[in-house]
Amino acid sequence: MPLLPRRWRLPYVALLVVVGLLQSVSALQSYRQGGGERPWEPFLWEFSSIAVIAWLALAVHALMGRLGGRPWLRQLAAHAVALPLFSLAHVGGMFGLRLLVYGLTGVDYQPGELSTLLVYEGGKDAVTYFSFCLISRGIWMARAADVRARELDRARRELAEARLARLADQVQPHFLFNTLNLISSVMYEDVAAADRLLCQLADLLRQTLAAQQRVEHTLGEELALVQPFLALMQARFGRERLDVRIEADAAARACRLPALLLLAPVENAVKHDVARHRGRVTVSVVATRDGERLQLRVSNHGDTPVPEAPPDPDGGLGLRNLRERLEARYGGAAQVRFGPDGAGMSLEVALPCAC
Secondary structure (H helix, E strand, O other), rough: OOOOOHHHHHHHHHHHHHHHHHHHHHHHHHHOOOOOOHHHHHHHHEEEHHHHHHHHHHHHHHHHHHHHHOOOHHHHHHHHHHHHHHHHHHHHEEEEEEEHHHHHHHHOOOOHHHHHHHHHHHHHHHHHHHHHHOOOOOOHHHHHHHHHHHHHHHHEEEEEEEEHHHHHHHHHHHHHHHHHHHOOOOOOOHHHHHHHHHHHHHHHHHHHHHHHOOOEEEEEHHHHHHHHHHHHHHHHHHOOEEEEEEEEOHHOOOOOEEEEHHHHHHHHHHHHHHHEEEEEEEEEEEEEEOOOEEEEEEEEEEEOHHHHHHHHOOOOOHHHHHHHHHHHHHHHEEEEEEEEOOEEEEEEEEEOOOO
């Protein structure tokens, strides 16, 4: 990573120019009061120093990056060597530029005794050097904190994706076992019907496997899996016992959600509630979009409930899985409500709509 990224180069140069102008204007006032006759001289003095300092500041920043995490004694030894070099480079570069310009203009320039210059400039350079060290340390610490934050965020995303994948993997075996149990009861009554149901189940499993690989898809694609499943269950129980209703407008169908999110709740509604009612059961799936929220409702209503088979107040494994998947994907932005609804049960899910 470059010490000075491209996007910071122009602001860095602009900052140096502004600092140089401010110092030059201030020096110009003293210069005029002292009887100076060449107004460009204070600008040369200040900008010659700024030009050299601009490169030395980057060198100090690089040094601080290399010293990060090193033992304190090694850092002190490095600074003990770097500080004199910093001052010598500053003095040499600064007066070298001045002598060059004065030579080109034909103006005589006497900078003074070298020992006096080194002592005078060395004190200022020490303050400048350690100021750069403190600023640089803060920049390196901020950069390290930013890197750690991005790595932590990436680790959290990967953990969430792994958790979502694990939860999604639980859906298909749970759905498969329950569906095979339902179909097995038909085999001794109607072999042809059982064979037909198994073929339909195989097609449905191929579709669910493809959906599972995508992790996320639209509600329309989710309903394209729910509809054949409900058709399969109607063939199993008969249309006189199982009535199916699916309502979703175009805006709701465009919303994205985790793949196979509704399959387990719909399957539970069919499996448990057809068994809990002697008469006709209506399973409905309704989806609406309210602004940036997707509202889902899976409900079932039967004619005559069987009191000996009370519903699971938690909604069973399928709904526990649904809650965990929504928590992993949306956090507190998704809400789930499940409970009695007249002669049946109702599941309501509200989550952000991302298209």
